[in-house]
Amino acid sequence: xxxxxxxxxxxxxxxxxxxxxxxxxxxxxxxxxxxxxxxxxxxxxxxxxxxxxxxxxxxxxxxxxxxxxxxxxxxxxxxxxxxxxxxxxxxxxxxxxxxxxxxxxxxxxxxxxxxxxxxxxxxxxxxxxxxxxxxxxxxxxxxxxxxxxxxxxxxxxxxxxxxxxxxxxxxxxxxxxxxxxxxxxxxxxxxxxxxxxxxxxxxxxxxxxxxxxxxxxxxxxxxxxxxxxxxxxxxxxxxxxxxxxxxxxxxxxxxxxxxxxxxxxxxxxxxxxxxxxxxxxxxxxxxxxxxxxxxxxxxxxxxxxxxxxxxxxxxxxxxxxxxxxxxxxxx
Amino acid sequence: xxxxxxxxxxxxxxxxxxxxxxxxxxxxxxxxxxxxxxxxxxxxxxxxxxxxxxxxxxxxxxxxxxxxxxxxxxxxxxxxx
Numbered sequence: 001x002x003x004x005x006x007x008x009x010x011x012x013x014x015x016x017x018x019x020x021x022x023x024x025x026x027x028x029x030x031x032x033x034x035x036x037x038x039x040x041x042x043x044x045x046x047x048x049x050x051x052x053x054x055x056x057x058x059x060x061x062x063x064x065x066x067x068x069x070x071x072x073x074x075x076x077x078x079x080x081x082x083x084x085x086x087x088x089x090x091x092x093x094x095x096x097x098x099x100x101x102x103x104x105x106x107x108x109x110x111x112x113x114x115x116x117x118x119x120x121x122x123x124x125x126x127x128x129x130x131x132x133x134x135x136x137x138x139x140x141x142x143x144x145x146x147x148x149x150x151x152x153x154x155x156x157x158x159x160x161x162x163x164x165x166x167x168x169x170x171x172x173x174x175x176x177x178x179x180x181x182x183x184x185x186x187x188x189x190x191x192x193x194x195x196x197x198x199x200x201x202x203x204x205x206x207x208x209x210x211x212x213x214x215x216x217x218x219x220x221x222x223x224x225x226x227x228x229x230x231x232x233x234x235x236x237x238x239x240x241x242x243x244x245x246x247x248x249x250x251x252x253x254x255x256x257x258x259x260x261x262x263x264x265x266x267x268x269x270x271x272x273x274x275x276x277x278x279x280x281x282x283x284x285x286x287x288x289x290x291x292x293x294x295x296x297x298x299x300x301x302x303x304x305x306x307x308x309x310x311x312x313x314x315x316x317x318x319x320x321x322x323x324x325x326x327x328x329x330x331x
Numbered sequence: 332x333x334x335x336x337x338x339x340x341x342x343x344x345x346x347x348x349x350x351x352x353x354x355x356x357x358x359x360x361x362x363x364x365x366x367x368x369x370x371x372x373x374x375x376x377x378x379x380x381x382x383x384x385x386x387x388x389x390x391x392x393x394x395x396x397x398x399x400x401x402x403x404x405x406x407x408x409x410x411x412x
Binding site for chain 1: 375376379380383384387390391394397398405
């Protein structure tokens, strides 16, 4: 027993990897291989073609990337055009519904591994909502915020799988278009989500504050009081009230416009980040066709998660602002 | 330099210069939030919420610049030739 222990420790200290080599040798070989692939792809790609005049074979050249801002239409159902990003968002919805059905229909008191995974995600999101909006409002806003976050997240992450952008299909008009395209890179999906958020925030505001919520945007009360004072003869305080009432009115107009601007800012934040990530991946693919593409691909992972969380969090924060009653002005 | 080149150049410059201010602003906001969080880790929820609101307001300015750049690139204009 005491002779076997030193032998085992010696073997563990040398860390036998595959093929009998040591572990550090394996890492060394891996790094060398990555560097060689990087230099080869630099030389054979467009940079090498430009500087050194090498003509690589046909199957190694990557065609010049075309980035189209509007999503390409694949087929028509009657007058309704189905674009490739719409197909992708249907896939996302299918995946989410499938996950929900699997967990809910077969839920047990002692959860299986898959159920506990989904439950832990939901618990994290629930704590997220409660942290940002308080106890009561967190529970109230939780369903729609979770839907928005999970939808945007799965849209972003699904578009990283192989097949998105490379499976080509021939349309009826004869073009050859990619069949699948990340749903967040089409401006319609973020726009739809931003409109839903806007309607949600306004509904929460109106149901929580009633008419006072709308009065916040047309704050002419002070101006009216100033006019009344003028007519009753108190000129000085009437003029002062009118002046400040005018300022109040302009500020409320700016707030009214900025409510609507939230739609645009939410849309373009998500759309710009997602489209920028996809353009980055395309450009890296064009310039080096092998190893360094992992860099923007991995960045898309992080950015998909961050942008989904930011979208949901901003909606949550705006809704919780709208839900709190406007305590105490100078009235 | 003809008008088409000028439009593309203007789009690039507008987005580039328009991102300086919001970038610095969001950095300052983050610094303030980190300072506050370091002093009082218990108030994490409130600090984070208010930081997010302020960042959304600052970022909206950068998005104005983005919208201008997108309009410059993608909206065709009839030139008086």
